[in-house]
Amino acid sequence: MKITIIGSGYVGLTSGTCFAEVGHHVTCVDNNPEKIETLLKGEIPIYEPGLAELVQQNVAAGRLKFTTSTEEGVRDGEVIFIAVPTPPQPDGSVDLSFIEKVAREIAQCLKPELGYRVIVDKSTVPVKTGDKVKQTVRRYAPEGVEFGVVSNPEFLREGCAVDDLLNPDRIVIGSNDDKALGYMQKLYEPFVAPVLVTDINSAELIKHAANSFLALKISYINAVANICEAAGADVEKVAEGIGMDKRIGRQFLNAGLGYGGSCFPKDIKAFIAISETLGQPFGLLKEVERINADQMNHFLDKIREKLWVFREKKIALWGLAFKQNTDDVRESVAIKMARVMLGEGASIVAADPQAVGTAKRFGNLEGDISYADDMYAALDGADALVIATEWPQFATADLEEVAKRLRTPLVFDGRNLLDPEDVKAAKLEYYPIGRPAVAG
Numbered sequence: 001m002k003i004t005i006i007g008s009g010y011v012g013l014t015s016g017t018c019f020a021e022v023g024h025h026v027t028c029v030d031n032n033p034e035k036i037e038t039l040l041k042g043e044i045p046i047y048e049p050g051l052a053e054l055v056q057q058n059v060a061a062g063r064l065k066f067t068t069s070t071e072e073g074v075r076d077g078e079v080i081f082i083a084v085p086t087p088p089q090p091d092g093s094v095d096l097s098f099i100e101k102v103a104r105e106i107a108q109c110l111k112p113e114l115g116y117r118v119i120v121d122k123s124t125v126p127v128k129t130g131d132k133v134k135q136t137v138r139r140y141a142p143e144g145v146e147f148g149v150v151s152n153p154e155f156l157r158e159g160c161a162v163d164d165l166l167n168p169d170r171i172v173i174g175s176n177d178d179k180a181l182g183y184m185q186k187l188y189e190p191f192v193a194p195v196l197v198t199d200i201n202s203a204e205l206i207k208h209a210a211n212s213f214l215a216l217k218i219s220y221i222n223a224v225a226n227i228c229e230a231a232g233a234d235v236e237k238v239a240e241g242i243g244m245d246k247r248i249g250r251q252f253l254n255a256g257l258g259y260g261g262s263c264f265p266k267d268i269k270a271f272i273a274i275s276e277t278l279g280q281p282f283g284l285l286k287e288v289e290r291i292n293a294d295q296m297n298h299f300l301d302k303i304r305e306k307l308w309v310f311r312e313k314k315i316a317l318w319g320l321a322f323k324q325n326t327d328d329v330r331e332s333v334a335i336k337m338a339r340v341m342l343g344e345g346a347s348i349v350a351a352d353p354q355a356v357g358t359a360k361r362f363g364n365l366e367g368d369i370s371y372a373d374d375m376y377a378a379l380d381g382a383d384a385l386v387i388a389t390e391w392p393q394f395a396t397a398d399l400e401e402v403a404k405r406l407r408t409p410l411v412f413d414g415r416n417l418l419d420p421e422d423v424k425a426a427k428l429e430y431y432p433i434g435r436p437a438v439a440g
């Protein structure tokens with residue numbers, strides 16, 4: 001099929017590329033000329049494992065192209081996806097101005113002679129946005145244009161987006177119209193995954209409800225971690241014991257510094273705002289947010305307690321990305337923590353396998369911070385190592401080398417990556433989350 005993706009960011013570029021990979025002809029549109037220029041040169045503006053190769057192969061096969069022209073996209077694609085940002089407003093509700101603008105732009109490019117078009121919202125949007133998109137397209141499109149509107153929320157995870165898109169747990173299609181649904185079913189035919197068909201409102205709600213539930217699991221285990229810490233128990237064992245119950249599952253029960261990234265913080269805020277607008281305030285999610293915010297402060301207090309003050313202390317910071325296998329630093333807890341430590345007078349040498357560039361560009365980190373290419377070089381002469389992102393190479397670090405390079409052998413592990421036995425053997429003083437410290 002011929003499809004178009006409007007918005008070629010994390011979601012648009014990766015999903016467009018995967019649609020091309022399964023045989024569709026895809027036009028990716030973006031109104032950022034720099035981004036399109038980069039893609040036309042054969043370079044990828046983001047780091048996502050496996051994506052660069054797939055883009056190259058599909059461009060070479062003539063199934064994937066890039067343009068800044070929405071008009072070209074609307075002409076090319078019988079199914080047109082919207083994958084633009086839906087950022088939070090100061091009150092937590094969703095800023096839908098990007099979606100409104102794209103809906104208007106699509107409408108203005110539609111012509112009756114192009115034939116039927118399906119407009120699919122892939123961005124994460126509040127329930128009832130589909131109605132608004134339909135209304136806007138109807139209002140701005142010329143007479144005689146035929147179209148359908150569909151909600152198709154995206155569940156990919158940055159860092160394993162290609163695999164998530166090619167082998168999804170489920171595909172959710174929200175449609176109130178059989179013709180549009182027929183196009184979507186054909187589009188997804190090459191994928192081996194359960195397809196759940198719902199009305200548009202339900203599909204839109206599924207995305208916010210799913211992300212809120214995952215955030216709830218994270219805050220739940222973090223609250224349990226704090227209880228473990230106070231009681232001298234080990235949250236890793238507790239999580240294992242809880243997770244062995246099939247009704248609960250082990251995933252998303254990793255105690256740590258809490259959730260960050262471009263999705264969870266904004267989606268939880270959005271769901272709280274949506275629930276309030278609908279007169280059904282979801283207080284539980286406010287508690288999820290509170291626990292999440294406290295988690296970083298609690299960890300910083302733990303570091304303060306050992307270092308006494310940050311002023312004139314040199315911190316080796318492992319991790320800048322909001323999670324492993326990505327260069328994305330949006331709402332990264334590592335970055336927020338770095339900001340606090342710098343603000344209190346620490347000097348930081350940071351290392352991250354992929355996110356140094358994005359941290360420099362978007363991190364707004366002011367103060368005495370420098371970046372090391374090598375994670376071990378960041379340790380030289382530092383008063384403490386702080387681990388903030390769960391990169392696998394940090395988990396398998398050579399702890400003898402860590403101990404040799406640090407000035408004082410203090411390790412604060414915000415992601416519970418290290419094995420306490422190994423840490424003990426390397427004679428490091430170790431402070432994880434929700435498990436007993438290894439001291440002296």
Ligand SMILES: NC(=O)c1ccc[n+]([C@@H]2O[C@H](COP(=O)([O-])OP(=O)(O)OC[C@H]3O[C@@H](n4cnc5c(N)ncnc54)[C@H](O)[C@@H]3O)[C@@H](O)[C@H]2O)c1
Binds near residue numbers: 008012084
């Ligand atoms: N990143 C994720 O992991 C993820 C996962 C699932 C869902 N989502 C949702 O998907 C949506 C997009 O997120 P993202 O992370 O891909 O954002 P992003 O910022 O990486 O990409 C959005 C792109 O849209 C482009 N754009 C904005 N206005 C445009 C316009 N009028 N015409 C053409 N292009 C335009 C921007 O230049 C940018 O490249 C959001 O609603 C987000 O919540 C994101």
